[in-house]
Amino acid sequence: MTKKLFFLLVTLCLLSTVRLSAQNCIEINSILVDACGFPEGENEMVRFTVGATPLPINLLTVTWPTTTLNFLGICQNANTAQKVADLNANIQSCGYILEPVGGTLPANSKVILVTSENMSTTFNSFANLTDTIYMIFQCAGNTQGHFRNYSATVTTPRILTLDFSPICSQTVSYYPNQLVNQFGQLDTAFQDGSSVSFDVSGNPTYYNNGCQAPIITLTANLQASDDTLCSGDAVTLTASNLNGNYSGYFWQGGNGSITSPNSLNTVYQSSSNYTGVDTIYFSMLGQCNDTISYPLYLNIQNGQAASISGPSTLCAGDTIVLTASSGSGYQWSNGATTQSIQVNQAGTYTVTVSGSCGSPTASVTVTSGSAPSVSVTPGPTVTICNGQSTTLTASGSTNYLWSTGETTAAITVSAAGVYTVVSSNNCGSDSASVTVTVTNVPTVNITASATSLCSGQTATLTASGASTYLWSNGQTTSTITVNAPGTYTVTGTGSCGTATATQTITAGTLPVAQISSPSTILCPGTSLTLSATGGDNYTWSNGTTGSQNTITQAGQYFVYASNVCGSDTADITINQSNIFANFVPDVTSGLAPLTVNFNNTSTAFTSGTWNFGDGSTSDVLNPQHTFNFGGNFTVWLTIADDNGCQDSVSANILVDDSQLFIPNAITPNNDGKNDVFTFNSTSIKSATVTIFNRWGNKVTSYTDWVRGWDGSNVIAGVYYYVIEIEQHNGEKKTLHGSLNVIK
Structure with a gap:
């Protein structure tokens, strides 16, 4: 089996400690050649590390790879302070950016040189910064790129020199035709972020982290003793050349087991039940308590018995797919050599799986199948009595699901409703329903x-x-x-x-009509309600139907009463009362006190009552009454007869009070003559007097009109009064006038 070396460049954004050789006081770590943002020449960056000697920034001169650009010096001002503040505000990890204090870069500090104080803080991210770095800015002016970007035709090196003479300097170089894009390719597309890093000897490594500031990344070399093995075999995993500021590491993942997860060298035992690509991760703990993981891939081949997956039932007209377990070659009994085959006939199918782990054989029998056909007994309708139950039994399949949620073939129900059962298999499904009706004891x-x-x-x-x-x-x-x-x-x-x-x-009986009335006498202006009984239906002589008839005129009334057995007639006579109220006063007006004699000329009555309108009453037939104060009085006579009928009549008596005199001047000099503004009348029940001066201002107001007002609180002059009077008969009047106060 072949052995492969896995190398991973991990882009965890940590700044690690860089060890400088004793003779170096500066080490250039990396260059962000193709920066994101526009203009690009204001956003490029160089990362370097200061050695054991602090470096004054005013000593720095830079020779750029683009030799046509001059170094414009380092600027540190309010603009650069705001740029640093903006970058710090967007850092999401535990890092921090500083500007040099006193114009000096401290010993062992990590530094990023930005090619312009006008850099954009939004394009090249510092969000994952986990260390403290110093940032210095070239003064504004250069917008052209300071570095040569990727070009397949540029094969000569480009050189960068940072010079802190007379203390020290360093020069590094890179090849533009070796810059890689965001996919690790030598291509002009997606070149934003192309960068080059340098080891302590100045050897370049080309990488591309996209729109990421040039902060140091973690690196680790991962190696497996075999990258292809059989399921159930073991392999040795090794992590080496770990770089970056990390606090720990561990192995994880995979479908098998890891012997020593916290060791750089460990053994991975693959699973005997897994084939395919198995992914193992090596994880490192960063300075900010974050974890970065990167993979190591193992190709696990089948080391166990072959197997065939897929349905074992073939429905009519269908085609099914049978798939063999993973291997490097396949030989089916039907002659096919692919991992999966399609079959449309029942039968036994065998496959031999070839691979580096052997050539096992597997078989599967495919049987013909059909969709279920379900029926329910009893059905399709069932009637049960209230309180009883019935058992519904499904047949025609091996699995059932009722609308009640039950999954047995038989269910017992006692409620009315439609009950449905569904059965399904690989070839389809079928359902049947029964309607259950619940009948109560009959209601007759x-x-x-x-x-x-x-x-x-x-x-x-x-x-x-x-x-x-x-x-x-x-x-x-x-x-x-x-x-x-x-x-x-x-x-x-x-x-x-x-x-x-x-x-x-x-x-049934013949009707006997009867009429009842609260009275047979109809009083003037009233009505009577006649009520009929003795039948089911009634018709009155005045056209009214129903058992009651309301009348307003005297006369004879008939009612026709009927039922299913016949009819009958009844009548009633209603007489009109002749009561009539009338009286004659011997005088209707005069001065108070006024004595009036009343002559009662009413007819057809038995009693009467007088109301004289001044609070006095009488039941004398022909009374005499004296009105002691002025006013317009309404006198009422109400009479009644023995049948309860009443009648009323009224007349007005006008009584004048000539004693009401209101003076127009007073002389309050205590001589007993005209000292007080006063007035009186027998018709007055109450009065309110208000005095105003010539400007309309109220001087006084009082209700004791008899005692009056002496004018003692005013000077001589003309005043005005308003008198509001309520008379004994309830009438109200308001009097206005002027009053001359003479002193």
């Missing part, structure tokens, strides 16, 4: 054409709800005819039991 009802029989009539009774019937008169039909009153019972029988129903037929 009787429908009667009439519930009352008049002389000589018959009624038809019809029973329903059962299958057979037995009546109490011995008849067994669902419908019977009866001609006599009585109680008739029927017993109905169904598949789930019996039930009875009863119908009573009464003897």
Whole structure:
């Protein structure tokens, strides 16, 4: 078996410690030749390591591979500080970027030289930086590329020199025709990210990590003692030349077992049940507690007995695929030499599998098959009584799935519904359904054409709800005819039991019409409701139908009452009450106090009540009443008769109060004459007086209009009053005027 050396360049973004030779104070580690971003000449980078001697950055001069470009010096200013801050803000790992303090790169520091202080911080990622580095920037001005990118025709080296004279300098070179693209190919496509790294002796290695800043990567050489083996065999795995700042490592993965996962040299025992490509991973623990894993591939061949996979049943008209276990050659009994064959006939098929692990043979028998044909008994409809159950049994196949979720051939059900069973095999499926109906004990009802029989009539009774019937008169039909009153019972029988129903037929009688009324006297302006009884249907002489008739006029009323056995008539006479209210006052107006004599001229009444509108009442037939204060009074007379009828009439009495005098001037000088603004009237029940000055400002307001206002709180002049009066009869009025206060 061949042995192969697996080399993996791991792009874990860690910066490892670089050991410098004693004679070197600077070591160039790598160049990002083809940078991402535009213009490219502002985004290229050189990574180097400072030795044991600190280096002042003002000593640095650079000779670029593009010799037409001058070195513009190192700039450290607010712009570069912001670039560093932006880069640090996007670092997702544990690294950090600094600018030199005091213009000096510390001893043993890791440094990245950027070709312009105008670099773009978004194109070449520092996100996975895990170490502390220093960054210095060439002053702005060069936008052309400082390095020669890939060219298949450029076979001469390109040279870079970093010179810190008089302390030290270093020169490295690379070949543009050896730069690789992102797929590791020598091609002009996908060249962004092409880079070259240098060992301590300046030997170049070409790689491409895409748009990734030139931060140091981990590397490891992985080797298997055999890359092709039989299943169940063992192989030795070796990891060597580990580079980078790592804290540990281990082996993992594969379908077999690893003897010593934490050793650089270990043994992998492959699985006896697995064939194909087996992937083993060597993992390293990074400085930020992250893990990077990279694969080692083993080709596991079949070392066990041959086998054939695929269906063993061939359905009518179908073709199936049979596949042999992995090997390097195949010989089937039908002459085929491929790993898989298609067959469309039943029979036994044999294959011999050849390989480095032997030539085992396997056979499989393919039988003819068909889709199941399922039926259910009993079915397709089943009727059971409420509370009972039935067993449904499926046949025609070997596996079943019911709509209830059960998977047995027989199920027991007690609820109504449609039950479906499905069976399937490699050749198809089939289903069958049964409808189960649940029947209750019958509910028997009787429908009667009439519930009352008049002389000589018959009624038809019809029973329903059962299958057979037995009546109490011995008849067994669902419908019977009866001609006599009585109680008739029927017993109905169904598949789930019996039930009875009863119908009573009464003897019909001729109607006897009657009319009732709360009164036979109709009061003026009222109505009466007449009520008829003795029949089933009623028609009144005024056209009203129904047992009640509301009337508003006196007269004779007839009602025609009927039922199935005949009809009858009744009548009632309603008389009109002649009550009439009227009175005559001997005087209707005058000065208070005013005495009025009232003459009651009403007719057809037995009692009466007077209301004089001033709070006084009387039940005297012809009263005399004195109105002591002014106002317009409505006098009501209400009369009644012995039948409960009432009538009312009213008249207005106007009483004038000539004593209401409102002065227009007062002289509050305590001489007893016109000292107070006051007024009075027998018609006044209450009053509110408000005094205003000439500017409309309120001076005073009071309700004791009799005591009045003496004007003591104002100076002489003309004032204005507003008087709001409520009279004894409820009327309200407002008076306005001027008042001259003389002092």
